[in-house]
Amino acid sequence: xxxxxxxxxxxxxxxxxxxxxxxxxxxxxxxxxxxxxxxxxxxxxxxxxxxxxxxxxxxxxxxxxxxxxxxxxxxxxxxxxxxxxxxxxxxxxxxxxxxxxxxxxxxxxxxxxxxxxxxxxxxxxxxxxxxxxxxxxxxxxxxxxxxxxxxxxxxxxxxxxxxxxxxxxxxxxxxxxxxxxxxxxxxxxxxxxxxxxxxxxxxxxxxxxxxxxxxxxxxxxxxxxxxxxxxxxxxxxxxxxxxxxxxxxxxxxxxxxxxxxxxxxxxxxxxxxxxxxxxxxxxxxxxxxxxxxxxxxxxxxxxxxxxxxxxxxxxxxxxxxxxxxxxxxxxxxxxxxxxxxxxxxxxxxxxxxxxxxxxxxxxxxxxx
Amino acid sequence: xxxxxxxxxxxxxxxxxxxxxxxxxxxxxxxxxxxxxxxxxxxxxxxxxxxxxxxxxxxxxxxxxxxxxxxxxxxxxxxxxxxxxxxxxxxxxxxxxxxxxxxxxxxxxxxxxxxxxxxxxxxxxxxxxxxxxxxxxxxxxxxxxxxxxxxxxxxxxxxxxxxxxxxxxxxxxxxxxxxxxxxxxxxxxxxxxxxxxxxxxxxxxxxxxxxxxxxxxxxxxxxxxxxxxxxxxxxxxxxxxxxxxxxxxxxxxxxxxxxxxxxxxxxxxxxx
Numbered sequence: 115x116x117x118x119x120x121x122x123x124x125x126x127x128x129x130x131x132x133x134x135x136x137x138x139x140x141x142x143x144x145x146x147x148x149x150x151x152x153x154x155x156x157x158x159x160x161x162x163x164x165x166x167x168x169x170x171x172x173x174x175x176x177x178x179x180x181x182x183x184x185x186x187x188x189x190x191x192x193x194x195x196x197x198x199x200x201x202x203x204x205x206x207x208x209x210x211x212x213x214x215x216x217x218x219x220x221x222x223x224x225x226x227x228x229x230x231x232x233x234x235x236x237x238x239x240x241x242x243x244x245x246x247x248x249x250x251x252x253x254x255x256x257x258x259x260x261x262x263x264x265x266x267x268x269x270x271x272x273x274x275x276x277x278x279x280x281x282x283x284x285x286x287x288x289x290x291x292x293x294x295x296x297x298x299x300x301x302x303x304x305x306x307x308x309x310x311x312x313x314x315x316x317x318x319x320x321x322x323x324x325x326x327x328x329x330x331x332x333x334x335x336x337x338x339x340x341x342x343x344x345x346x347x348x349x350x351x352x353x354x355x356x357x358x359x360x361x362x363x364x365x366x367x368x369x370x371x372x373x374x375x376x377x378x379x380x381x382x383x384x385x386x387x388x389x390x391x392x393x394x395x396x397x398x399x400x401x402x403x404x405x406x407x408x409x410x411x412x413x414x415x416x417x418x419x420x421x422x423x424x425x426x427x428x429x430x431x432x433x434x435x436x437x438x439x440x441x442x443x444x445x446x447x448x449x450x451x452x453x454x455x456x457x458x459x460x461x462x463x464x465x466x467x468x469x470x471x472x473x474x475x476x477x478x479x480x481x482x
Numbered sequence: 483x484x485x486x487x488x489x490x491x492x493x494x495x496x497x498x499x500x501x502x503x504x505x506x507x508x509x510x511x512x513x514x515x516x517x518x519x520x521x522x523x524x525x526x527x528x529x530x531x532x533x534x535x536x537x538x539x540x541x542x543x544x545x546x547x548x549x550x551x552x553x554x555x556x557x558x559x560x561x562x563x564x565x566x567x568x569x570x571x572x573x574x575x576x577x578x579x580x581x582x583x584x585x586x587x588x589x590x591x592x593x594x595x596x597x598x599x600x601x602x603x604x605x606x607x608x609x610x611x612x613x614x615x616x617x618x619x620x621x622x623x624x625x626x627x628x629x630x631x632x633x634x635x636x637x638x639x640x641x642x643x644x645x646x647x648x649x650x651x652x653x654x655x656x657x658x659x660x661x662x663x664x665x666x667x668x669x670x671x672x673x674x675x676x677x678x679x680x681x682x683x684x685x686x687x688x689x690x691x692x693x694x695x696x697x698x699x700x701x702x703x704x705x706x707x708x709x710x711x712x713x714x715x716x717x718x719x720x721x722x723x724x725x726x727x728x729x730x731x732x733x734x735x736x737x738x739x740x741x742x743x744x745x746x747x748x749x750x751x752x753x754x
Contacts, residue, residue: 194658214661221662227655231677240673241663288663298662 143170143326144205144295146191151200153186153352160186162352164200171326173319174357175339178349179375184332185300187349191330192298193217204295215244217296220289224301226281228273234260234284235269241292259287262321279310286318290325297322297329303338315342336376340364348372364415368402370480373413380419380452382472383482386410391479394426394446399476409482416441416455418473425471428452433462444468515732522726535722551727554712557625561708562694564629566687569640572633574683577641578675581648582657595641598634603699606635614704625706635700636693640686647682688738695731 146168153161160183168174176184189195191202193214202210209217220241228237238256247255260266263283273281282302289297299318303311319342322329333339339346340360347357348371356363356372367373384393386405391398391412398412428444431451440458445451454470462468495503525532539548573595580587598606610631621627653675660670676683698710709731717724 192658192662194661214658215664215666218664219662221659223655223659225652225655227652227659229656229659229674229678230651231680240660240665244664244666244669285659288659292664 144328145170145203146296146328146330147201147203147206148187148191149201149203151187151190151202152198153183153190153195154198160352161190161197161200164353166347166354166357168328168330170328172344173322173329173331173342175331175333175343175346176349177333177336177339177346177376180334182349183352184334184349186352188298188300188330188332191296192219192221218292218294219296219298220292220294221298221300222282222285222289222302224304226273226278226285226305228276228281228284228288230273233270233272234265234276237273237284238269238288238291241288245292255291256287259291260284262290263287263317277310278306279314282306282314283317286321290321290327293325293327295328297327299329299331301332301334304333304335311338318342340376346376348375350375366401366476367413367478370402370411370413370478373401373478378416378453378455379413380416381450382412382414382452383450384410384412384479386479391477394472396472396474398472398474398479401476401478405479405481410479411482412477412479414452414472414477415475416453418475418477419452419454419470420473421454421456421460421468422471423469425469428468428470430462430464430466430468432464435461442468444470446470515729518725518729518732522722522729524722535720536726538720539723539726548716548723550707550712550715551723554707554709554715555727557707557712558695558709560626561629561632562691564626565632565636565694566690568629568633569636569686569690570683573637573640573644573686574676574679577644577648578653578671578679581653592641592645595637599638603635604703606631607700607703610700611704625701625708628701628704628706628708631700631704632690632694632697635697636686636690639689639693643685643689644679644682647679647685651678653678685742688742692735692738695735 146166148164148166151161151164152159153164164183164187166174166187176187178184186195190197190210193209193212193216197210200210201208204217228234229240232240235253235256238259239252242252242255257266257269260269263286265280265283265287268276268280273284276284282305285302302318303314306314315338331339331343340363343360345357346360346363347354348363349355350371356368358366363372363376367376373379382393384391384398386400386407386409388407389400389404391400391410393412398414426446428446431443431445433440433442435458438458439455440460440462442454442456442462443451444454452470494500522535523531523533525534576591580591614627614631617627617630656674656678657670660674661667665673695709697708698714701708701711702714709727713724713727716727
């Protein structure tokens with residue numbers, strides 16, 4: 115038997131809006147509410163009062179470190195993991211008691227989950243078959259959906275004859291062909307290489323926007339979350355620490371955890387009085403909750419540190435060219451190490467002296 | 483970059499070693515079969531080569547002498563069918579259930595299924611004898627009831643075959659995918675799980691048939707007739723006929739094992 119090798123990725127994503135491809139099926143955009151959801155595994159609490167509201171057609175990314183409960187949250191919404199307590203509503207109707215197959219949600223998994231004994235076309239048709247859609251309509255809608263993900267020519271192939279990226283495209287088509295009320299994405303890009311990951315995330319975002327389907331996207335990749343989501347929810351210890359637009363999260367983190375987890379942050383020692391932090395002659399306004407007065411560590415973004423001739427003296431450690439910008443690491447004379455993001459043309463030599471200053475934008479902080 | 487084939491050839495035995503080992507194994511297995519075949523075409527004390535014994539068997543010239551043999555063949559075929567059916571009906575749902583919902587019980591199920599390997603057939607029969615007196619009251623004393631005992635002795639082999647398949651296929655994710663697409667449990671098992679366990683179930687069935695066809699101790703001690711007990715009986719009257727049947731049954735088992743090997747190879751190829 116000849117084993118087929120997986121072909122190269124199909125590069126371009128189709129330009130036709132998906133709505134134009136599927137005119138017969140009405141658009142659906144549901145609201146989702148997860149209120150005070152608790153999930154215990156024995157003595158271990160995976161979700162501790164998880165609360166999330168999603169607007170119709172919105173893409174929310176759950177972002178957090180491993181073990182923070184983001185996948186558990188998604189699985190409880192899908193009905194794959196029963197909740198210990200709390201409420202889950204879709205379009206105002208409680209669904210926590212419903213089994214997975216009655217929740218009308220499409221899901222794409224982290225591992226390739228195509229049915230190996232079915233072709234790509236049969237995989238996409240499967241959800242329609244379960245809904246007793248006629249054979250002709252099944253064929254038509256599955257073909258349209260495969261076209262929407264750029265795989266119209268590969269419908270006859272089995273999973274092992276498709277590359278990883280193609281398999282995830284088929285999985286996406288399979289999840290969407292039934293026009294579910296909610297789309298759930300459980301780290302669907304994490305097994306793919308960088309180039310395919312970027313292509314596929316753009317495809318997902320475009321289809322999601324075209325269909326206006328409410329989508330919950332779990333990822334541990336902050337770049338992915340910030341690039342794709344309307345809002346990002348940062349999780350730790352089974353609860354959402356902060357939810358907001360990518361810009362809000364980056365520029366106004368309400369806690370040190372969020373500031374540290376989303377983007378790069380410098381840990382700058384300073385002194386807090388009221389809601390003002392003083393560090394190296396610069397005064398920063400404190401973001402988020404009050405902290406007791408005293409020594410604190412302010413979390414300052416690399417772009418909020420600049421070179422300035424009359425600034426704090428330091429020694430350049432490394433300087434990396436990143437295309438449109440440069441990232442330079444310096445050590446202050448008191449051994450504090452800072453990362454500075456600056457103009458790519460301003461090259462710095464390791465070992466040279468430099469003076470830095472802070473922009474003074476509001477920052478998050480944690481007690482020292 | 484070194485290909486996997488190159489790597490394998492670099493660390494594997496040389497062609498000469500492989501040839502020697504395969505030849506020795508072939509001789510070890512083939513020589514008795516050849517001797518058995520030679521015996522079946524031997525012209526008695528007079529010597530020479532003759533097909534008369536084969537003609538006697540298949541030409542119906544043996545009459546009543548062959549009666550136990552045909553009964554044994556029929557019983558063994560029926561036993562094989564019932565054993566495979568009961569084994570699959572018990573084991574497959576149990577293994578799927580444990581895999582999907584009770585993963586912590588995998589070791590317990592494995593232990594239970596492997597226990598028969600540790601119990602000699604004679605000891606097993608001592609335990610089974612009183613059970614079979616109850617079985618006889620419920621189902622009668624037909625030889626097919628031996629299938630209940632054979633299911634037990636085939637459990638270790640069948641479990642291993644199906645377990646290997648379950649591990650190779652990510653049943654949990656496939657099940658969750660099917661459920662999220664609106665499939666009921668019945669549809670999920672019928673459309674998704676069973677088609678992907680086909681190879682494991684086929685392998686389990688083949689190996690169970692091979693075990694059933696070769697089983698003697700339990701049938702003999704429980705006074706039932708199957709192929710092996712019939713062969714012993716017939717061999718006392720006509721050693722040629724019994725050896726022809728032994729040869730044929732060995733060839734059948736070899737074919738089954740060969741098919742098993744092919745299934746395994748295809749399974750590995752499709753995964754790669």
